[in-house]
Amino acid sequence: MAKEFVEKITSMDDDFAQWYTDIVTKAKLADYSSVRGSMIIHPYGYKIWENIRDELDRKIKQTGHENVYMPLLIPESLLQKEKDHIAGFAPEVAWVTHGGEEELQERLCIRPTSEVLFGEYYKNVIHSYRDLPKLYNQWSNVVRWEKTTRPFLRTLEFLWQEGHTCHETEEEAVEETEKMLNVYASLCEDLLAIPVIKGKKTEKEKFAGATFTYTVESLMHDGKALQTATSHFLGDGFAKAFGIEFLNRDGNLQTVQQTSWGFTTRIIGAMIMVHSDNRGLVLPPKAAPTQVMIVPIASHKEGVLDHAYEIKNSLKDSVRVEIDASDKKPGWKFNEYEMQGVPLRLEVGPRDIEKEQVMFVRRDTGEKRQVSVHDLKSEVEKLLADIHDELYKKASLYLKEKTLIAFTLADMENFLREDNYLIQAMWCGNKDCENEIKEKTGATSRCIPFEQESIAETCVCCGKQAEDMVYWAKAY
Amino acid sequence: MAKEFVEKITSMDDDFAQWYTDIVTKAKLADYSSVRGSMIIHPYGYKIWENIRDELDRKIKQTGHENVYMPLLIPESLLQKEKDHIAGFAPEVAWVTHGGEEELQERLCIRPTSEVLFGEYYKNVIHSYRDLPKLYNQWSNVVRWEKTTRPFLRTLEFLWQEGHTCHETEEEAVEETEKMLNVYASLCEDLLAIPVIKGKKTEKEKFAGATFTYTVESLMHDGKALQTATSHFLGDGFAKAFGIEFLNRDGNLQTVQQTSWGFTTRIIGAMIMVHSDNRGLVLPPKAAPTQVMIVPIASHKEGVLDHAYEIKNSLKDSVRVEIDASDKKPGWKFNEYEMQGVPLRLEVGPRDIEKEQVMFVRRDTGEKRQVSVHDLKSEVEKLLADIHDELYKKASLYLKEKTLIAFTLADMENFLREDNYLIQAMWCGNKDCENEIKEKTGATSRCIPFEQESIAETCVCCGKQAEDMVYWAKAY
Numbered sequence: 001m002a003k004e005f006v007e008k009i010t011s012m013d014d015d016f017a018q019w020y021t022d023i024v025t026k027a028k029l030a031d032y033s034s035v036r037g038s039m040i041i042h043p044y045g046y047k048i049w050e051n052i053r054d055e056l057d058r059k060i061k062q063t064g065h066e067n068v069y070m071p072l073l074i075p076e077s078l079l080q081k082e083k084d085h086i087a088g089f090a091p092e093v094a095w096v097t098h099g100g101e102e103e104l105q106e107r108l109c110i111r112p113t114s115e116v117l118f119g120e121y122y123k124n125v126i127h128s129y130r131d132l133p134k135l136y137n138q139w140s141n142v143v144r145w146e147k148t149t150r151p152f153l154r155t156l157e158f159l160w161q162e163g164h165t166c167h168e169t170e171e172e173a174v175e176e177t178e179k180m181l182n183v184y185a186s187l188c189e190d191l192l193a194i195p196v197i198k199g200k201k202t203e204k205e206k207f208a209g210a211t212f213t214y215t216v217e218s219l220m221h222d223g224k225a226l227q228t229a230t231s232h233f234l235g236d237g238f239a240k241a242f243g244i245e246f247l248n249r250d251g252n253l254q255t256v257q258q259t260s261w262g263f264t265t266r267i268i269g270a271m272i273m274v275h276s277d278n279r280g281l282v283l284p285p286k287a288a289p290t291q292v293m294i295v296p297i298a299s300h301k302e303g304v305l306d307h308a309y310e311i312k313n314s315l316k317d318s319v320r321v322e323i324d325a326s327d328k329k330p331g332w333k334f335n336e337y338e339m340q341g342v343p344l345r346l347e348v349g350p351r352d353i354e355k356e357q358v359m360f361v362r363r364d365t366g367e368k369r370q371v372s373v374h375d376l377k378s379e380v381e382k383l384l385a386d387i388h389d390e391l392y393k394k395a396s397l398y399l400k401e402k403t404l405i406a407f408t409l410a411d412m413e414n415f416l417r418e419d420n421y422l423i424q425a426m427w428c429g430n431k432d433c434e435n436e437i438k439e440k441t442g443a444t445s446r447c448i449p450f451e452q453e454s455i456a457e458t459c460v461c462c463g464k465q466a467e468d469m470v471y472w473a474k475a476y
Numbered sequence: 477m478a479k480e481f482v483e484k485i486t487s488m489d490d491d492f493a494q495w496y497t498d499i500v501t502k503a504k505l506a507d508y509s510s511v512r513g514s515m516i517i518h519p520y521g522y523k524i525w526e527n528i529r530d531e532l533d534r535k536i537k538q539t540g541h542e543n544v545y546m547p548l549l550i551p552e553s554l555l556q557k558e559k560d561h562i563a564g565f566a567p568e569v570a571w572v573t574h575g576g577e578e579e580l581q582e583r584l585c586i587r588p589t590s591e592v593l594f595g596e597y598y599k600n601v602i603h604s605y606r607d608l609p610k611l612y613n614q615w616s617n618v619v620r621w622e623k624t625t626r627p628f629l630r631t632l633e634f635l636w637q638e639g640h641t642c643h644e645t646e647e648e649a650v651e652e653t654e655k656m657l658n659v660y661a662s663l664c665e666d667l668l669a670i671p672v673i674k675g676k677k678t679e680k681e682k683f684a685g686a687t688f689t690y691t692v693e694s695l696m697h698d699g700k701a702l703q704t705a706t707s708h709f710l711g712d713g714f715a716k717a718f719g720i721e722f723l724n725r726d727g728n729l730q731t732v733q734q735t736s737w738g739f740t741t742r743i744i745g746a747m748i749m750v751h752s753d754n755r756g757l758v759l760p761p762k763a764a765p766t767q768v769m770i771v772p773i774a775s776h777k778e779g780v781l782d783h784a785y786e787i788k789n790s791l792k793d794s795v796r797v798e799i800d801a802s803d804k805k806p807g808w809k810f811n812e813y814e815m816q817g818v819p820l821r822l823e824v825g826p827r828d829i830e831k832e833q834v835m836f837v838r839r840d841t842g843e844k845r846q847v848s849v850h851d852l853k854s855e856v857e858k859l860l861a862d863i864h865d866e867l868y869k870k871a872s873l874y875l876k877e878k879t880l881i882a883f884t885l886a887d888m889e890n891f892l893r894e895d896n897y898l899i900q901a902m903w904c905g906n907k908d909c910e911n912e913i914k915e916k917t918g919a920t921s922r923c924i925p926f927e928q929e930s931i932a933e934t935c936v937c938c939g940k941q942a943e944d945m946v947y948w949a950k951a952y
Binding site: 031033034035038039040041042043046047049050066067068069070071072073074075078090091092093094095096097098099100101102107108110117120121124136140141143145156157159 | 507509510511514515516517518519522523525526542543544545546547548549550551554566567568569570571572573574575576577578583584586593596597600612616617619621632633635
């Protein structure tokens with residue numbers, strides 16, 4: 001039976017994890033499936049992904065990259081070619097052992113990422129410096145055999161794009177690594193209103209097989225951090241393992257320098273945990289499938305529906321606008337589209353027609369505003385832009401408020417004992433300290449930020465000479 | 477070393493299969509990978525797929541469907557729920573038996589198609605007639621463990637969309653089946669200039685688990701047929717197996733009626749084998765990544781390059797136009813873009829600038845034409861439209877010429893002994909005759925066309941009363 005009421009969700013203060021799950025299912029983003037750890041992405045969730053994907057695809061193409069498609073399955077021997085890589089991924093790949101009735105001579109894994117497939121491919125197609133750079137990207141699904149999973153945040157299978165590039169020089173490859181990190185950062189900030197911290201992962205936290213990993217980190221409502229995207233400088237590690245060589249400008253054989261970078265459906269989880277509230281999903285306008293939902297009031301009265309459709313038509317070229325002309329009660333509709341995070345509700349009733357105005361209600365602040373029908377288009381555009389800015393501002397403020405400085409390990413333990421924070425603390429660069437911090441506080445190093453501040457001279461853990469300021473947090 | 481010459485391809489008259497493979501690799505569409513039967517889709521091939529996919533996605537949404545995403549992996553018990561379906565697909569699925577180090581309690585197959593996943597999902601979300609129709613589609617990769625494979629035509633893994641819908645009545649579901657077949661037919665004809673025959677598959681050739689299957693068939697250059705897309709009416713077979721029931725308008729429990737329909741990367745193989753020639757790929761303009769390639773002549777002479785870029789700029793809003801300003805010889809460029817099937821070449825040299833004209837060369841006919849720079853935009857649009865029409869006309873004529881009528885099995889055997897044709901012949905509806913025809917001639921029934929012609933009274937094979945005129949052919 002179709003539900004005629006909107007269910008309430010758990011408050012994030014009572015149970016953050018349940019609040020998250022409630023939003024995922026009740027805003028109709030995704031659902032669990034009978035396949036452990038795999039999700040079903042509903043139309044509404046998939047439309048959000050399409051908006052994000054299309055914008056990222058545009059940026060990837062604009063920066064000179066081309067899309068390709070590599071196989072889903074990787075022979076075991078190929079996965080083993082780069083030793084750090086296989087060590088990192090072997091525990092979490094799914095193995096295909098049978099095709100039809102027949103047992104395979106060599107096992108195939110479902111790609112957890114495609115460095116090795118691109119490695120083999122590049123070895124075959126790159127011969128001269130004239131073949132460089134190679135700037136390829138692919139949109140695909142990958143599988144990682146995770147033990148504990150949550151929709152969008154950590155799933156057995158997820159959707160993503162993975163860029164894989166080859167360059168003549170280290171300098172050029174490092175520049176590419178940085179460029180793509182900036183693409184991700186601007187996507188988070190400009191499309192999704194999510195503030196990010198850009199930095200470098202520690203050796204312990206870097207990608208298996210990379211020389212170094214750049215990351216964009218963001219802070220969730222519960223004070224935990226989430227790695228929103230990463231961009232890896234691979235150096236010549238994979239290239240040497242695969243023999244990707246070219247004749248350089250001096251006529252000598254040289255090994256290419258590589259990068260890889262990825263952005264996943266996980267971002268939808270981040271978007272939920274950065275913006276949403278106890279009434280449901282809050283969507284940043286640029287990612288919202290429906291930016292304006294028109295709800296006719298007393299729609300049986302003459303002229304109301306016609307007027308509502310006229311308004312829809314006048315807006316449909318500039319924003320994504322829908323109308324709910326169903327016979328459900330306006331109150332039900334208000335709740336439903338609040339739950340679904342539609343940025344703007346537009347109410348139009350008999351009195352509004354007379355007055356040549358409509359009523360706007362913002363999802364983020366609840367603020368109501370009368371607008372003349374003659375200023376509709378420009379007002380809608382202004383309101384949507386304003387919602388984006390406000391969401392970004394609010395999230396930035398939260399990030400600032402939830403960031404604490406720690407001078408000692410005891411500080412960190414105290415801060416993180418009963419709540420979650422993003423911690424700024426100096427670090428000596430030693431993995432032992434990193435391990436001890438994690439053991440005592442539950443926090444991992446999130447990144448060594450590009451924007452450094454010298455908080456103290458000594459490491460928060462061992463007290464020896466510090467190298468960098470590092471962000472630490474419990475993380476998704 | 478970058479190749480400085482364009483390699484010749486095998487003539488289709490000498491070796492059709494090799495001609496096909498040559499085009500796939502030398503026009504840089506796709507390549508073999510180290511994963512048996514899987515291909516690497518190059519940027520150029522992938523751009524063609526993006527053009528086709530985007531247009532089909534537009535049509536799918538325009539007809540009221542929404543995109544979703546279902547898991548890649550299917551538990552064995554779920555696949556077995558519909559008995560005809562598992563019988564059809566069991567021999568050709570890939571089985572995952574291990575996740576990381578751990579052996580799974582239940583095997584998972586990589587989806588060969590997703591009827592069972594949608595079946596389980598629909599059972600959970602459909603309760604009332606108000607929840608119907610459900611019109612979902614997904615873009616995904618699927619794996620079928622094929623013995624012999626060829627790029628695009630038959631690969632272990634391929635990309636596709638699969639639509640899955642639920643309806644209140646049989647009538648509505650049959651209408652949907654037909655509607656989506658028409659979407660596919662118009663995509664083939666209007667976008668790809670491929671003429672198709674619309675019809676119904678015989679019982680023997682229908683989809684495993686369907687009540688009936690509609691198909692669009694086309695004829696390749698070698699006289700073999702290719703099934704370009706199919707649309708299935710599933711009746712209530714899956715729905716009963718999965719228990720997809722709803723409270724109908726009378727308040728009684730009723731089982732839904734379903735459809736499914738799919739369109740794959742195989743279409744790129746069809747496009748090659750319908751339009752291309754012995755000089756390489758010929759692309760229908762609407763699917764071509766580059767519709768117009770500008771080749772500057774004597775580009776070192778003053779003004780030539782500037783003029784070429786001016787022309788590019790004047791065209792770039794209306795067509796997909798590129799310029800090759802590299803230092804390669806014009807002759808090399810001519811050959812290269814002929815190999816790649818770019819519909820129009822635009823040459824611009826010093827004399828053209830003086831005369832305020834450019835030279836157009838058509839890929840399909842080789843025809844050259846001088847065009848005034850003042851009529852450029854409209855002339856390019858006209859030429860591209862004309863190329864599309866000519867390709868369609870030529871392919872239609874070929875289809876007509878290669879279609880023969882057979883009255884007896886001996887006719888069919890004679891026709892198909894040394895060459896391939898599309899054969900029209902009457903059929904009694906008996907599977908024994910269908911099997912005998914296949915055994916004796918190698919031809920399978922392609923479809924019972926919607927446009928029937930009464931050729932004779934009796935079955936081409938057994939001589940008994942005929943039911944339908946059927947198209948027969950050897951097929952991909």
